[in-house]
Amino acid sequence: MAFDPATLVYNEAGLIPVIAQDADSGDVLMMAWMNAEAVAKTLDTGRVTYWSRSRQAFWIKGETSGHVQELVALRVDCDRDCLLVTVRQTGPACHTNRRSCFYTEVRDGAEVEIMPTMTSWGF
Helix, strand or coil: CCCCHHHCCCCCCCCEEEEEEECCCCCEEEEEEECHHHHHHHHHHCECEEEECCCCEEEECCCCCCCCEEEEEEEECCCCCCEEEEEEECCCCCCCCCCCCCCEEEECCEEEECCCCHHHHCC
16 A cells, blocks of 8 residues: 555644654654655655744755754554654754753753763764
8 A cells, every 4th residue: 555645644734743763773863843745755855854843944854964864764653643753863863962852851850961962972
């Protein structure tokens, strides 16, 4: 059966949440949004393409930063209202220059940064 992005369940803004996960380590890297066209572009090009809500424009991950996400697989959840992309990530995934956007953990009621920036890793 052929996949059609139109069969996904999008929110009222025409967007679907997407979790990006490192294909090798399994680390969760980030969460972003796609519309049907971004899903199609991602599948057509192999470069993960999101929809930027703030810019109201397509956002090809790494286009300006060089921190590219190469698509390994795209998975659809059971309700068809969320996607998981497994990727090969070049450099940091987060705009804060960290490997993951999930670098803050709540411990004993306090927020603690648990991940250094990749600048200290040579990126």
